[in-house]
Amino acid sequence: MKFSVTVTLKKDVLDPQGKAVQNTLINLGMSDLKSIRQGKFFQIELNEKDSKKAEARIDEMCKKLLANLIIEDYKIDKL
């Protein structure tokens, strides 16, 4: 079973990387850019047939490692 996880910085956390990317893009002439924030993306494959169990597992991975809940949010999607 395959999932994707996106991890993004919480709203009030500074995103230096996103900000630098934004500046670069604006310098490249993309004046219509309003905002850009950067996060992480994971493609995960599990050896688990039961979709409930699998999802719970992914959730556990996020909590335990993939996201730092103090500064980040995460979102799980089934692929």
Add this chain to the structure above:
Amino acid sequence: MKFSVTVTLKKDVLDPQGKAVQNTLINLGMSDLKSIRQGKFFQIELNEKDSKKAEARIDEMCKKLLANLIIEDYKIDKL
């Protein structure tokens, strides 16, 4: 108009990050994990009403900066 962009490594390209994360998760007891690959995620907001134009714009950003086409693929989604 809002978009998300996910940038992932091409299929045969080594993903040292994903590999390290995978080992750690397995050490943490997630033996049902088959594979995990890591990529980047962007949330982008544009000042552009025309969705065709907007999408073309995002595509340009990906090509010019967000993705390294030599080792990465990207995917654009409208939010």
Add this chain to the structure above:
Amino acid sequence: MKSSVIVFPGSNCDRDIAVALEKLQFKNQMVWHKDTSLPKSDLIVIPGGFSFGDYLRSGAIAGKSLIIDEVIKAANSGCLILGICNGFQILTETGLLKGTLLRNKNLRFINRDVNIKVMNNKTKFSSKYELNQVLKINIAHNEGNYFTSNQHLEELKKDNLIAFKYCDEKGNTNEKSNPNGALENIAGIYNSKKNILGMMPHPERMIDDIISNTDGVNLFSSLLN
């Protein structure tokens, strides 16, 4: 005084800190991350480097290793803990220190000598320094941009938990003297009980006049008191 240095795969300042500790007469032991017990120590150091490649987030994977549980236990029972650079990042990942270290503002690795100011000289780590003393210490990191919640920042200020701030030669803390974008120029912080210090600059690199200077020595000799 007994010290332990925790070694993760990818740690690379472990030898440097061991040299510094031994030079200052600590009885030091290296502890491998897969070990499940810690030797009896008065001081535990988490050294700099790129533990587990710093993949995912710097310090994140090390923060989940077996030995960390022991470090947390020791910390809670009052043992002194020093996290330098990657060690600081690991301490924030474990929650022993609050806040987080984001990418440097210029998105580049920075290695150079910077000035930092001693903000509190009444702790076990800093008693040999003068208050507001300006030190010249080497930094070397990609993610040293300290960030925390407003609430925690207030707490840091109120309880005098800011250890060091980046400054210029004269001690002014301003944007120009801030190498990485850290909140209020913060270069190092204590936990509320002040037995844990996390700092981005590398005091172990500043113990030898032939190589650099000796501005780091007093941090270690403070601990010996």
Add this chain to the structure above:
Amino acid sequence: MKITKEIIESHGLKDEEYKNIQKLLKRNPNFLELGIFSAMWNEHCSYKSSRIHLKKLPTKGKQVIQGPGENAGVIDIGDNDAIVFKIESHNHPSYIEPYQGAATGVGGILRDVFTMGARPIALLNSIHFGSPSHPKTKSLLNGVVSGIGGYGNCIGIPTVAGETKFHETYNENILVNAMAVGHVKKNKIFYSKAKGVNKAVVYVGSKTGRDGIHGASMASAEFDDNSDEKKPTVQVGDPFTEKLLLEACLELMKDESIISIQDMGAAGLTSSSVEMASKGSLGIELELDKVPCREENMTPYEMMLSESQERMLIVLEDGKEEQAKKIFSKWDLDFVIIGKTTNSKNLTLKFKKQKIAEIPIDALASNAPIYDRKWIKKKLPQTNFKLKRLKKIKIEDALIKILSSPNHSNKSWVTNQYDQMVMCDTAQKSGSDAAIIRIHNKDKAIAVSVDSSANYCKSHPITGGKQIVCENWRNLISVGAKPIAITNCLNFGNPENKEIMGEFAECTEGMKEACEFLNYPVVSGNVSFYNGTNKKNIFPTPVIGGIGLINKLSKPLGHNLKKEGSYIIQIGKTFGHLGQSCFLKENYSITEGKPPEINLLNEKNNGKIVLDLINKDLVLSCHDISDGGLITCLSEMAMSTSLGVKIEKPKKLRDLSEYFFGEDQGRYVLEIEKQNIKKTEDLLRNNSIYFENIGITQKKYFEIVGEMKIDTNALFKINNQWYNNY
């Protein structure tokens, strides 16, 4: 698969080479065998165009333990300490993917050093980019610098010196050369020569993927407009795994388990296994089913030609498997016995229980082609410009022009991205003539520097070849080190072109003369041909990496002025040679003329006396005079200190531009404390050394009496702005 003409061609093999393969095998090769031949016989692995010229270089010396032919050269620095070092190019991969190309270049050269049992203690690099105004330059510069830093910083080895240059000749073909230096106990050096039959051949490190298949052939082919499509999977560096591999190998090397060890570099498993067998006059048999693979369904062809990084091959002593395996599993690395040594003198490959290839080792190694390619001599170019006819420029303006130019700007934008201090033995960082690295726990140190002069080599290769060796030698002397030996990376264009081959032949000839005269042997190196695009070749760019020894390090000697009121002594004679000078280039865009002549006798005498003065503690600071001439040298000594200089104009009437900007070789500037001046001058006179007492140091102002006076801080700002504005 039928071997067609197209397949042969796509493997970069010439017709006669293919016929030769048939002859050696006494049959047609299969596809896998063809791939193996192509990897072993390409320029990168076989040195087929360069070998006969490289043979001329002096490679022996009292302190040489191992010359060229091993993974890296080894020199003796006394007390059972030895230094292992080598430089290597990663030009083509870095142009395609600058970050990963540069990073894996660093990773590769590090493996060459630690395979020999040495702990790496320093990294250097020489990077050449196209014109700053070329649209690709900025991102290439960014990518390469962060790739070099990314790898070195993560693995925890200080990057301490290098050079960063710009020239339009590199617009479509940048140069990325990385050098690694390691320290080993003399009695603990490991070699790649296999010994004994039926010994286990062990694969350790990362898994094999489809990375860089045909990378070695790519490195030997010119780019054309379609090179985008021929891209193999780019090699991605994993410095973290390399750090584990480094520690695991050094741990295993503590006892007597290893018979021979070889890193998998260019042409991966193929060249590592063939080299081990060839050196030991043995055969080797591999069972490819056992190769740890990262991807599914990898073919033997892919396994044999993959250039996945962070892998090594070891021939293990009997009965040591368990113990060795334990070490590698401690470091979370693969450890698999994939074959054995044999007495067949063949490379034998098995897959799924079948023999799929069998090639005589000699056919791949010692019978690889060697070419004596046609080459022509270069005439000494004529100088057409007349200084008197050029528009007059004020000395100050010309200096500012040079100091603010990309090639002379302060490089801290680059060097601040490298961890220069990790390991805590860097006594002198980037920014001086040579970096100084202390040997851990000892009070001796080595000095290291890399140098090149493409303009000089282009205009007159033989002189240029001599000059780079001398410049490198001078840079080591300037920090008080006795030069011991060099490594070199020879970056040239297409060797099938006789002018290019002439540049190569003559540059090596020049290097040879200088190395011989200075007793400065070459112990390792690398050749990179086919640098260029669509028949446009780069300037010949040999890069020299030198190692010097400081027997007792007290305080490192840099080039920063130390004290107000000391004397400034110039060693060596100024004739005012301006051909190929940066004065002409930066101020008039004139790039013609011949390079300055090299007088090896003066070079040696001047160097010896400077070293002697330094060892007698008579010198406060020292800097060699190189491009930009005397005044540029002086300004570099003053900038970044609060001191300045007060220099008298030359006594004999002559052109000031020639005097201050001339690039005559073999010169140094010394700062001598007042109380030591007599002693110094006596020593110089007694040794018949030409010198001039040209001025004194003073507070704050950089001054040439009656000509210019400027705040050194202002000079520093001028020197420091280019990168930050780029």
